[in-house]
């Protein structure tokens with residue numbers, strides 16, 4: 001029996017709230033709208049079922065990958081042979097109690113920021129335009145406009161590589177610029193608790209609107225992308241380096257350096273993931289040649305090309 005058939009059988013027998021999709025086109029799960037088929041994509045319906053699934057695949061030594069909303073991912077055009085586990089809408093409960101907001105990993109961080117605003121809680125305004133999940137935002141320590149997850153996170157509930165549910169405090173998570181402990185230890189983020197502060201609802205609303213307008217003005221939000229492709233190298237602005245290398249608007253296949261924001265690559269309609277990765281490599285080579293600066297990708301590249 002094929003390994004992934006074994007996973008399907010296990011789910012059919014044991015996990016009533018979990019759904020799976022064979023040969024699932026990953027372009028449906030990435031904001032770049034590119035990427036070939038995953039042999040099997042599973043969306044767990046409960047934390048307990050995810051725990052059972054992880055125990056099973058570990059015991060059977062079946063490799064897997066975790067994804068959230070696919071807003072920081074490039075998936076190869078030949079797709080993914082590992083089991084893909086999507087922490088999505090089925091695990092997206094969000095609860096506000098006093099100044100604490102607890103959200104499951106599949107909740108959209110934008111929805112969590114809006115829930116905070118609705119309860120006159122300040123601290124998450126910066127996240128009002130980040131199109132990822134809570135899990136992805138914690139994993140990446142996402143940030144914008146002088147705010148980052150690290151500023152407001154209190155603790156996370158994770159499923160460790162040995163299959164245990166553990167609460168980890170913020171101080172243990174090694175959160176830094178677009179980095180976290182989870183990028184190293186393979187913990188799956190299940191839930192995050194944010195500690196916010198009472199604020200003025202109108203002021204929070206105004207700040208969120210302002211930031212939305214700034215994004216709309218400066219970012220190519222009308223075309224598929226994964227936001228900033230590269231991390232900011234110390235002492236430089238990525239967009240300026242790319243612009244100074246004369247690459248604004250430069251195109252390979254359907255992938256283009258956004259004429260609006262040189263730090264973004266956009267899918268102009270028919271881009272493949274290979275077009276995007278080839279463009280990334282070209283930008284890295286040019287910027288290195290001209291300015292001696294190594295650009296490291298912020299987006300994560302997975303699957304087969």
Ligand SMILES: Cc1cc2nc3c(=O)[nH]c(=O)nc-3n(C[C@H](O)[C@H](O)[C@H](O)COP(=O)(O)OP(=O)(O)OC[C@H]3O[C@@H](n4cnc5c(N)ncnc54)[C@H](O)[C@@H]3O)c2cc1C
Nearest residue numbers: 068069070071072132133135136137142143144189226227
């Ligand atoms: C238009 C646009 C604007 C953006 N603006 C910003 C911005 O201002 N600031 C910013 O920081 N980012 C920004 N991003 C990038 C992206 O939204 C963030 O990196 C986001 O946090 C990724 O979340 P995700 O759920 O989409 O993760 P995915 O892209 O699905 O996954 C990213 C990584 O996180 C891991 N992961 C996801 N969920 C879990 C989990 N539950 N447990 C363990 N690992 C997990 C995956 O394995 C993968 O390695 C932008 C993207 C777009 C498209």
